[in-house]
Amino acid sequence: MAFLSKQNKEALVEPLNRNNPIVAQVLGICSALAVTAQLKPAIVMGLSVTVITAMANVVISLLRNTIPNRIRIIVQLVVVAALVTIVSMVLKAFLYDVSVQLSVYVGLIITNCILMGRLEAFAMQQKVLPSLLDGIGNGLGYAWILVVVAFFRELLGNGTLLGYTVIPQGAYDLGYMNNGMMTMPAMALIIVGCVIWANCAFNNRKNKP
Amino acid sequence: MNFIKKTFDKARPAFSEGGRLKSLRSVFEGFESFLLVSNATSRSGASIHDAIDSKRIMSMVVIALMPAMLFGMYNIGYQHYMAAGLQGGLMEMFAYGLLALLPKIVVSYVVGLGIEFVVAQYKHEEIQEGYLVTGLIVPLILPINCPLWMMAVAIAFAVIFAKEIFGGTGMNIFNVALVARAFLFFSYSSKMTGDDVWVAKESIMGLGKDLPDTFTCATPLAEVGSGDVTTSLNDMIVGLIPGSVGETSVVAIALGAVLLLWTGIASWKTMLSVFVGGGITAALFHAAGTSPLEWYEHLALGGFCFGAVFMATDPVTSARTEGGKYIYGLLIGVIAVLVRVLNPGYPEGMMLAILFMNLFAPLIDYCFVQRNISHRMKRAKANNR
Numbered sequence: 001m002a003f004l005s006k007q008n009k010e011a012l013v014e015p016l017n018r019n020n021p022i023v024a025q026v027l028g029i030c031s032a033l034a035v036t037a038q039l040k041p042a043i044v045m046g047l048s049v050t051v052i053t054a055m056a057n058v059v060i061s062l063l064r065n066t067i068p069n070r071i072r073i074i075v076q077l078v079v080v081a082a083l084v085t086i087v088s089m090v091l092k093a094f095l096y097d098v099s100v101q102l103s104v105y106v107g108l109i110i111t112n113c114i115l116m117g118r119l120e121a122f123a124m125q126q127k128v129l130p131s132l133l134d135g136i137g138n139g140l141g142y143a144w145i146l147v148v149v150a151f152f153r154e155l156l157g158n159g160t161l162l163g164y165t166v167i168p169q170g171a172y173d174l175g176y177m178n179n180g181m182m183t184m185p186a187m188a189l190i191i192v193g194c195v196i197w198a199n200c201a202f203n204n205r206k207n208k209p
Numbered sequence: 210m211n212f213i214k215k216t217f218d219k220a221r222p223a224f225s226e227g228g229r230l231k232s233l234r235s236v237f238e239g240f241e242s243f244l245l246v247s248n249a250t251s252r253s254g255a256s257i258h259d260a261i262d263s264k265r266i267m268s269m270v271v272i273a274l275m276p277a278m279l280f281g282m283y284n285i286g287y288q289h290y291m292a293a294g295l296q297g298g299l300m301e302m303f304a305y306g307l308l309a310l311l312p313k314i315v316v317s318y319v320v321g322l323g324i325e326f327v328v329a330q331y332k333h334e335e336i337q338e339g340y341l342v343t344g345l346i347v348p349l350i351l352p353i354n355c356p357l358w359m360m361a362v363a364i365a366f367a368v369i370f371a372k373e374i375f376g377g378t379g380m381n382i383f384n385v386a387l388v389a390r391a392f393l394f395f396s397y398s399s400k401m402t403g404d405d406v407w408v409a410k411e412s413i414m415g416l417g418k419d420l421p422d423t424f425t426c427a428t429p430l431a432e433v434g435s436g437d438v439t440t441s442l443n444d445m446i447v448g449l450i451p452g453s454v455g456e457t458s459v460v461a462i463a464l465g466a467v468l469l470l471w472t473g474i475a476s477w478k479t480m481l482s483v484f485v486g487g488g489i490t491a492a493l494f495h496a497a498g499t500s501p502l503e504w505y506e507h508l509a510l511g512g513f514c515f516g517a518v519f520m521a522t523d524p525v526t527s528a529r530t531e532g533g534k535y536i537y538g539l540l541i542g543v544i545a546v547l548v549r550v551l552n553p554g555y556p557e558g559m560m561l562a563i564l565f566m567n568l569f570a571p572l573i574d575y576c577f578v579q580r581n582i583s584h585r586m587k588r589a590k591a592n593n594r
Contacts, residue, residue: 175356181396190370 011122011134015141022145022192023199027113031105032146032192033185039162041101042150044091046143048106050136052083053115057135059083060123067124076119077110084109114142149191157182217241236326238335263378266524267341269472273465274345274519280461281454282306285353288408288451289417292424305416309409310454312357313348320361321347324368328377339378339385339525340368346386346519349455350512350560351393352406359397363389383567384526387560394560402556404431407451428452430511430549430556445509456515466518475522478534483517484508486542491550500550507546516545516559521566528570530577537573541566 021027028049035045059079060067067075088106091099099106109115118138123131154160156179159167167176181187217237224237286302286309297305321340329336347364367389372381394401404425412418428451429440444450448458456462469475491507494500500507507513521527521541528537541562548558555561 175358177359177397177400179396180398181392184395186395 008130008133011126011130012137015134015137016144017141017199018203020141020145020199021114021117021138022142023196025114025117027117028142029189029192031108031112032142032149033188035102035105036146036150036153036188037157037183038101038160039147039150039154041098042146043143044095044098045102045105046139046146048087048091049109049112049114049142050139052080052087052109053118053139054132054135055083056080056115057118057123057131058128060119061126061128061131064124072120072124073116076116080115080119081110114138145192145195148195149188152191153182153188157187234330236330236336264338264341266474267338269474270342270469270519271345273468273474274342274349274455276461276464277455277458277515277519278310278345278349279303280448280458281349282310284449284457285309285409285454286417287449288426289410289420292408292426293418293420295418301416305409305413308413308416309353310348313351313355313360314345316357316361317347317364318344320364321368324365324373328373334377337378339372343368343386343389346455347389350386350390350453350515352401352453353409354406355393355397355400359393359400360389363392363396366392379525381525382571383564384520384523387520387564387567390560391564402431407453426451428511428556440510442506442509445506453512453515456512459509459514462514462518469518469522474524475518476524476527476534478531479522479527479538480517482535482538483521483542483545486539487513487517487546488542490543490546494546494550507549511549511557512559513545516563517542520559520563526567526570528573528577530574530581532580533570533573533577537566537570540569 015021018024022029022032031045036042056076056079060076063075063079084107087109088099091102091106118135122134126134151161154162155166159165159172159178179187220237224234283299283303283306285306286297286304287306289305289309290297290302318340321344325336325340344364347360347367351360367385371383371385371388372378375381390401400406404427407428408420408424408426409417410420410424429445432439440450446459448461450457466475466480470477470480487508488504491500491502491504495503502510517538521538528534541559544562544565545558548555548561552558
């Protein structure tokens with residue numbers, strides 16, 4: 001099979017937009033609300049999930065013919081748990097402050113619906129290369145929503161981006177204030193809703209003849 | 210009347226499809242049906258037209274809000290003059306309050322109606338009149354020092370996210386004005402609660418004088434949280450105390466309540482049960498020694514009366530079954546006092562109580578409807594036997 005045949009390309013590109021895990025399938029919402037108060041943890045979280053989905057997809061795809069059907073969930077969990085532990089250790093070693101901010105949510109990637117969903121629905125039936133691309137696609141699809149939500153939340157909630165102040169002091173002197181509700185998960189849900197709205201509107205417009 | 214009708218008839222072609230001003234069609238229709246009774250009749254079947262439609266209802270509620278608004282204006286001036294140590298006549302204080310509140314009312318209507326007009330035009334629908342009341346309530350339930358731009362943001366948020374995405378007037382789950390207030394409360398809490406937002410601090414057009422930034426003045430409910438009550442019952446009822454603009458005076462709100470009940474717009478069942486629920490809970494807490502306030506003081510202070518009269522009875526968001534209204538009102542009163550007494554972070558609980566019960570109103574209705582259905586089933590079976 002060619003590297004970027006039509007199916008492979010679809011596996012990579014569809015989850016970014018039309019079949020996005022958050023926007024279209026509404027999976028993995030908890031972590032999307034929890035880690036998006038600031039941009040940096042959101043980026044790290046997005047990348048971690050991308051790495052883990054890609055690797056787990058590859059491993060499960062390699063093992064797919066040897067896994068007994070009745071214990072497949074346990075096997076999938078073990079693979080994911082091992083990968084999550086590795087990622088968690090890497091984060092603690094190289095990005096300690098971010099891993100403190102993410103706290104339990106790195107560990108909770110194990111229970112992220114996106115992962116189990118992809119392993120069950122895709123990697124158990126497909127060859128290695130499509131599984132890898134599907135994992136990368138879904139991870140990135142999750143990551144870009146996280147980044148968009150975190151961008152608005154950090155900008156409007158703290159007046160900063162990646163920790164750097166972007167809203168000038170002059171605006172605060174004129175009476176501007178940071179929106180405290182943006183730092184709460186309630187507002188994150190509303191922003192996710194707005195992203196879903198924008199995405200649907202965009203796709204519907206493209207579908208029109 | 211004939212003159213108005215002729216003017217509208219003359220202008221109609223320009224606003225119809227294909228006319229020069231067709232982008233303002235919804236505005237034209239809005240004003241037409243506001244000034245004249247709608248010309249549209251049902252196409253089939255029998256129908257009875259009542260003289261009262263939602264525009265008349267809304268106008269009536271706005272009239273009922275007038276005493277609270279006028280008193281609120283006077284109280285803004287009174288609090289400012291007292292804080293500044295100035296002597297002023299009644300008219301002078303009223304004029305100060307008018308100048309302080311008027312920009313808020315104008316901004317509220319411009320932003321809210323602006324969004325309604327745009328949405329109506331976009332969806333090719335008539336303008337819905339729900340904002341008439343919301344637009345006046347929002348400035349009345351905010352502290353006077355809340356900045357205009359914050360209010361504008363909150364109103365835009367509330368109208369779009371609490372109303373338009375649910376389908377517009379009559380379809381919203383939550384009271385729009387309270388959503389605006391809740392948004393402000395959680396987003397910009399330093400401008401919504403605390404000790405320095407309740408008294409206007411600036412001189413306006415030569416009236417009053419600038420107060421120092423350090424001036425603070427707590428509401429009676431906040432004082433309860435930190436110590437003892439110093440406000441006399443008389444002041445609580447008349448309303449010359451710091452607080453959100455329209456909520457302080459029990460007398461002015463009572464005038465509005467009388468009008469609403471007399472015209473049958475608000476449900477006496479909801480209104481009464483809010484007071485009963487709040488009164489009983491407050492009396493229990495007082496007896497248990499948890500709250501230093503007597504039950505009638507709880508009812509007179511803060512937004513309790515305003516909420517009970519104008520917000521809990523909102524026909525869209527309250528329970529609609531007759532029995533459900535009792536439960537709905539009772540729980541609002543109970544929760545409002547619970548929040549006040551048990552949560553030290555929130556001196557006032559009326560907003561949260563009403564929003565919370567808005568959420569449960571459909572469930573209450575569902576239970577009552579199911580109960581009625583099963584009652585009638587039983588009766589039907591008994592009769593058939």
